[in-house]
Amino acid sequence: MTPPSDEERPIAALLVPDILDLLEEAPDSVSAETEEMHAADLADVAAAMPRERVSALLAALSPERAADVVEYMDEELRAEVLGAMPAPQAAKLVAQMTPDDRADVLEELEEEHAEDILASIPFEARGETERLLQYEPDTAGGLMTTEFVSVPENMTVEAALANVRAFARAGRREAIYTLYTTDTQGRMQGVLSLKELLAAPEGSRIADIAWEEIVSVRPTADREEVARITSKYDLVAVPVVDDEGRLLGVVTVDDVIDAIVEESTEDVQRLGAMQPLEEPYFQVGFFSIARKRLGWLTLLFAAEMLTGTIMRRHEETLNAVTALVFFLPLIISSGGNSGSQSATLITRGLAVGDVRLRDAMRVLWRECAQGIVLGAFLGVIGLVRAVTWGNDMDVSSVIALTLFAVVLTGTLLGAMLPLLFTRIGVDPAIASSPFVASLVDIAGIAIYFAIASQLLTIT
Amino acid sequence: MTPPSDEERPIAALLVPDILDLLEEAPDSVSAETEEMHAADLADVAAAMPRERVSALLAALSPERAADVVEYMDEELRAEVLGAMPAPQAAKLVAQMTPDDRADVLEELEEEHAEDILASIPFEARGETERLLQYEPDTAGGLMTTEFVSVPENMTVEAALANVRAFARAGRREAIYTLYTTDTQGRMQGVLSLKELLAAPEGSRIADIAWEEIVSVRPTADREEVARITSKYDLVAVPVVDDEGRLLGVVTVDDVIDAIVEESTEDVQRLGAMQPLEEPYFQVGFFSIARKRLGWLTLLFAAEMLTGTIMRRHEETLNAVTALVFFLPLIISSGGNSGSQSATLITRGLAVGDVRLRDAMRVLWRECAQGIVLGAFLGVIGLVRAVTWGNDMDVSSVIALTLFAVVLTGTLLGAMLPLLFTRIGVDPAIASSPFVASLVDIAGIAIYFAIASQLLTIT
Numbered sequence: 001m002t003p004p005s006d007e008e009r010p011i012a013a014l015l016v017p018d019i020l021d022l023l024e025e026a027p028d029s030v031s032a033e034t035e036e037m038h039a040a041d042l043a044d045v046a047a048a049m050p051r052e053r054v055s056a057l058l059a060a061l062s063p064e065r066a067a068d069v070v071e072y073m074d075e076e077l078r079a080e081v082l083g084a085m086p087a088p089q090a091a092k093l094v095a096q097m098t099p100d101d102r103a104d105v106l107e108e109l110e111e112e113h114a115e116d117i118l119a120s121i122p123f124e125a126r127g128e129t130e131r132l133l134q135y136e137p138d139t140a141g142g143l144m145t146t147e148f149v150s151v152p153e154n155m156t157v158e159a160a161l162a163n164v165r166a167f168a169r170a171g172r173r174e175a176i177y178t179l180y181t182t183d184t185q186g187r188m189q190g191v192l193s194l195k196e197l198l199a200a201p202e203g204s205r206i207a208d209i210a211w212e213e214i215v216s217v218r219p220t221a222d223r224e225e226v227a228r229i230t231s232k233y234d235l236v237a238v239p240v241v242d243d244e245g246r247l248l249g250v251v252t253v254d255d256v257i258d259a260i261v262e263e264s265t266e267d268v269q270r271l272g273a274m275q276p277l278e279e280p281y282f283q284v285g286f287f288s289i290a291r292k293r294l295g296w297l298t299l300l301f302a303a304e305m306l307t308g309t310i311m312r313r314h315e316e317t318l319n320a321v322t323a324l325v326f327f328l329p330l331i332i333s334s335g336g337n338s339g340s341q342s343a344t345l346i347t348r349g350l351a352v353g354d355v356r357l358r359d360a361m362r363v364l365w366r367e368c369a370q371g372i373v374l375g376a377f378l379g380v381i382g383l384v385r386a387v388t389w390g391n392d393m394d395v396s397s398v399i400a401l402t403l404f405a406v407v408l409t410g411t412l413l414g415a416m417l418p419l420l421f422t423r424i425g426v427d428p429a430i431a432s433s434p435f436v437a438s439l440v441d442i443a444g445i446a447i448y449f450a451i452a453s454q455l456l457t458i459t
Numbered sequence: 460m461t462p463p464s465d466e467e468r469p470i471a472a473l474l475v476p477d478i479l480d481l482l483e484e485a486p487d488s489v490s491a492e493t494e495e496m497h498a499a500d501l502a503d504v505a506a507a508m509p510r511e512r513v514s515a516l517l518a519a520l521s522p523e524r525a526a527d528v529v530e531y532m533d534e535e536l537r538a539e540v541l542g543a544m545p546a547p548q549a550a551k552l553v554a555q556m557t558p559d560d561r562a563d564v565l566e567e568l569e570e571e572h573a574e575d576i577l578a579s580i581p582f583e584a585r586g587e588t589e590r591l592l593q594y595e596p597d598t599a600g601g602l603m604t605t606e607f608v609s610v611p612e613n614m615t616v617e618a619a620l621a622n623v624r625a626f627a628r629a630g631r632r633e634a635i636y637t638l639y640t641t642d643t644q645g646r647m648q649g650v651l652s653l654k655e656l657l658a659a660p661e662g663s664r665i666a667d668i669a670w671e672e673i674v675s676v677r678p679t680a681d682r683e684e685v686a687r688i689t690s691k692y693d694l695v696a697v698p699v700v701d702d703e704g705r706l707l708g709v710v711t712v713d714d715v716i717d718a719i720v721e722e723s724t725e726d727v728q729r730l731g732a733m734q735p736l737e738e739p740y741f742q743v744g745f746f747s748i749a750r751k752r753l754g755w756l757t758l759l760f761a762a763e764m765l766t767g768t769i770m771r772r773h774e775e776t777l778n779a780v781t782a783l784v785f786f787l788p789l790i791i792s793s794g795g796n797s798g799s800q801s802a803t804l805i806t807r808g809l810a811v812g813d814v815r816l817r818d819a820m821r822v823l824w825r826e827c828a829q830g831i832v833l834g835a836f837l838g839v840i841g842l843v844r845a846v847t848w849g850n851d852m853d854v855s856s857v858i859a860l861t862l863f864a865v866v867l868t869g870t871l872l873g874a875m876l877p878l879l880f881t882r883i884g885v886d887p888a889i890a891s892s893p894f895v896a897s898l899v900d901i902a903g904i905a906i907y908f909a910i911a912s913q914l915l916t917i918t
Contacts, residue, residue, distance in 0.1 A: 038672065168657040169657075177636055177653070177695070198635070257719065261811060268807045272803025281814050282808075282814070298840070326771055340731050354742075359741070370745070373749050377756075433893060434799055
């Protein structure tokens with residue numbers, strides 16, 4: 001993705017001095033003056049303000065509006081702001097948030113403080129929040145909101161629409177664009193979009209227009225599954241049901257988008273041989289990043305030591321034909337590059353569902369053929385380079401053959417590893433470029449000297 | 460992302476034999492039998508059917524339903540199916556599609572056939588489609604639909620709701636969850652969500668509840684910008700306006716999700732030193748993939764040849780101290796790995812907006828410090844390894860110092876390149892692991908021999 005240019009920087013931040021002045025001189029007018037601003041922009045303003053003034057800004061807004069602004073803040077900022085607030089004040093704010101965001105926020109706070117806040121919010125919201133907190137944050141249960149519209153099947157369209165309006169007027173700000181029908185046990189029977197409700201002829205009943213085949217997920221479903229389903233069926237909300245088919249909540253599309261972006265970030269970081277950061281770059285502590293990098297670096301370093309072991313075993317060959325050394329980095333990097341191409345293609349294919357485990361043989365054949373084509377091409381360039389550099393035909397053939405074999409090996413390893421990791425239930429993204437490159441380095445050096453000792457007469 | 464398990468495979472595909480039988484024996488009943496299926500599932504069925512039967516399936520459905528199914532098909536499949544259909548038959552289907560999907564489909568077909576189809580669809584839809592076809596597919600204009608609800612400001616809430624219902628009943632299947640107010644020149648004045656409309660008290664006017672500060676994009680805006688805005692403001696639709704502020708269309712959230720997934724795929728592939736594929740792995744031709752890979756492979760190969768040139772210049776050192784060769788792959792891979800970590804972190808940070816160009820100095824300081832910590836750590840391990848392998852203190856220090864210097868160089872290069880590319884307007888994702896690794900290979904070898912010739916006395 002091309003990053004946004006600096007001019008695109010939220011203009012909201014330019015308002016910071018004005019809003020700070022207002023807070024100082026006429027705090028009562030802040031609410032009216034910022035009324036037309038999007039809550040996301042006010043959250044930008046808060047992020048650009050001195051931290052100690054943020055709670056003054058929130059206090060100057062209505063609790064409902066303040067809750068909106070907090071929902072749009074970065075995790076780090078809102079944890080800091082709510083963490084510094086006395087529990088009863090934070091509770092007033094948190095009580096106004098949507099159930100899913102409320103649970104998210106409490107999860108980000110220190111446990112004791114979170115419990116104090118939870119104890120101070122109204123009874124009903126507390127129970128709801130406690131239920132949501134039971135689910136892992138990266139699952140459908142952790143993403144869902146419990147504010148959705150459910151209507152009885154025998155209701156008329158007009159009555160259902162009146163229901164939706166009452167729901168909207170009650171300030172329930174969440175899933176409203178999809179309606180669900182449930183039986184007396186709360187089991188989901190049907191689904192219809194608000195669009196379908198509005199399009200229905202007057203006087204028809206919900207049962208006539210609702211769909212009975214419903215796409216739904218379990219609360220334990222991974223957020224990636226929720227994302228795939230949302231994208232496949234073009235949904236604005238995915239219902240979450242328990243084993244008995246009871247409707248527990250709904251995951252809305254805005255949370256799905258956040259999940260997709262976060263998952264992609266994790267994948268990209270894994271492909272770069274990093275443990276995923278989980279937070280924006282500048283918000284992660286220096287030593288926390290260093291630790292996440294060192295793990296992989298050390299592991300790859302240890303593996304890479306094998307290259308030395310192999311070379312020592314072939315010290316004689318090396319001493320006899322120094323020319324072989326000159327091609328060493330070229331050969332191993334070519335294997336690593338073709339390997340990381342294959343690994344990237346297959347890993348991404350698996351992530352978005354274009355490639356499946358049962359396609360394994362098809363993938364391997366295809367990549368094998370790719371390896372042959374790419375290897376032959378680079379082998380020929382290598383041959384030309386070796387000859388023009390004044391090497392004899394023996395050494396030059398060793399280099400050309402090795403290039404061919406190493407590129408083929410790299411391609412096959414790069415394609416196989418993501419499939420293998422998937423098979424054993426490990427995220428295939430750890431078959432990253434550096435990981436594949438290290439394995440190919442080792443294999444490449446072994447191949448190089450095997451071919452050299454076959455073709456060259458070492459005296 | 461963890462890929463879906465094979466069991467998750469669309470059950471829809473299991474229906475293929477039954478549906479093929481039905482098409483053979485009672486084609487008239489296919490429509491009723493599949494009525495409750497989601498169009499996306501029917502598209503899965505079509506994908507799993509023999510290609511020559513797909514048009515029979517589409518013919519058995521109502522044109523509206525068939526259009527829905529085609530909208531959910533893979534690009535490749537629908538291009539094939541519509542490409543094989545006579546233009547008038549295809550036109551009947553295409554005319555039922557939403558304007559944005561209609562334009563997308565026509566863009567995928569051969570030009571002549573697309574023009575024949577366009578000539579056979581109703582006049583109004585044709586003009587609309589021709590307008591949409593002017594925009595690049597990856598821009599807001601290319602993603603937007605022209606089916607949206609706009610209402611005059613002085614309308615009452617009830618009248619506006621009646622408008623929305625009429626729109627929904629007319630079978631306009633697109634952006635309905637956000638309403639726009641425009642002046643007599645078609646310039647956008649305000650925006651309100653359907654939720655806000657439903658929540659509004661009876662008798663109020665649109666002007667009272669619409670928001671005047673509107674988030675919008677130009678038709679030329681990149682789809683990434685549309686994605687960032689959608690995600691930031693939790694939108695279900697982004698309005699597209701021209702330079703005069705006239706409302707041209709609306710990008711809906713389902714298209715935004717597709718754009719986000721495609722952009723991430725492109726980024727991941729670039730990071731793997733691939734030109735992006737643009738289509739699912741199995742749908743891209745074999746030689747098309749090979750070509751996309753060869754470009755980068757050859758470029759990196761050519762760059763990597765420099766390593767040989769540098770080593771030849773130090774042939775004497777190499778001959779005198781063969782031990783240096785044993786550490787060569789270890790040293791250059793350590794530099795490459797730390798470099799690709801930095802490149803990945805900064806590239807992704809730039810893509811999601813966590814890192815901006817003006818943070819460049821902050822990034823460089825941070826990564827410089829990271830490089831020092833990581834380099835020192837690996838340097839110490841390298842020293843221990845060299846000593847235990849029986850090298851004297853001189854050679855061991857060369858290795859330790861080189862490791863430190865190379866890891867630091869890798870980290871700095873990895874951090875700088877994405878920023879540099881962004882600065883000159885190039886996608887930073889091309890600063891991929893293999894690309895950074897190759898540069899670090901060259902720098903690493905130069906550093907290695909520079910340090911060696913300083914510290915070792917070559918006789």
